[in-house]
Amino acid sequence: SAVISQKPSRDICQRGTSLTIQCQVDSQVTMMFWYRQQPGQSLTLIATANQGSEATYESGFVIDKFPISRPNLTFSTLTVSNMSPEDSSIYLCSVPTGGASSSGANVLTFGAGSRLTVL
Amino acid sequence: AQSVTQLDSHVSVSEGTPVLLRCNYSSSYSPSLFWYVQHPNKGLQLLLKYTSAATLVKGINGFEAEFKKSETSFHLTKPSAHMSDAAEYFCVVSEETNAGKSTFGDGTTLTVKP
Structure with a gap:
């Protein structure tokens, strides 16, 4: 797996500041996913990052933010x-474990995560 | 539409005793079901996956789960808990062909006492 x-x-x-998180995969993948895990809560999909096109955002998440x-x-x-404490x-x-093809590849491989604390 | 409910937010067991983490799901199609584990300060790791083959699925580290369609359940079990099993566990339901359409349960924190 990747x-x-x-x-x-x-x-x-x-x-009020902004922070950019980087995600590097050791193989080519069609789809990359960004999740948020708020303190003590489960994972929520923010968006799907598509190569060569705009990202697809889930309900409640917008491109400006x-x-x-x-x-x-x-x-x-x-x-x-424009971070606020609620963004902590x-x-x-995450990427499909199947690699470049997303078809049938619904197992996910995750990065270790980026823990943000906003004061 | 799909959803997943983890029935226990916290489970505490003694080392060497059985582990049971409960998960119920709802799906309008034949789902894929997963259990992931998250150790402190680590990313999520796949424990096991059900995709309409054998209903009893064996995973890593001695874990297994049984898919029961009549009960819409996918409970995770292990015969004997180890201290290293202490972690957060997530039950996940997903469309067969779209990894992005995965719905995560709220998680169960497993504590293992010496």
């Missing part, structure tokens, strides 16, 4: 903009 590197692993940020880049098949970034969460990058 190996995912995320950075930063953790950061402490000031209210969480802009995503996907310049190639192995890399994506998620920016958390773990942000996780």
Whole structure:
């Protein structure tokens, strides 16, 4: 399965600033997913990052708040903009374990996550 | 539409005793079901997966789960808990062909006492 590197692993940020999280995969994948895990809660899908097109956002998440880049098949970034304490969460990058094809590949491989604390 | 309910937010067992983590699901089609484990400060790791083959699924680290369609359940079990099993466990339901359409349960924190 793919190996995912995320950075930063953790950061402490000031209210009103923005932070960009990077996700690097060791193989080419069509779809990359960004999840948020708020303290003590489950994972919620923010968006699907598609190479060569705009990201697809889930209900409750907007591009202005969480802009995503996907310049190639192995890399994506998620920016958390104009942060508030409510954005304090773990942000996780994930890809289908099946690799380049998403068809039938509904097992997910996750990065270790980026733990953000907003003061 | 799909949903998943983990019936226990916290489970505490003694080392060497059985583990049972309960999960019920709802789906309008034949779902794929998963259990993932998250150790502190780590990403999620797949424990096991059900995809309409054998109803009893064996996973890593001695865990297994049984798919019961009549009860819409997919409970996770292990005969003998180890200290290293202490972690957060997530039950997940997903469409067969779209990994992005995965719905996560709220998680169960497993504590293992010496």
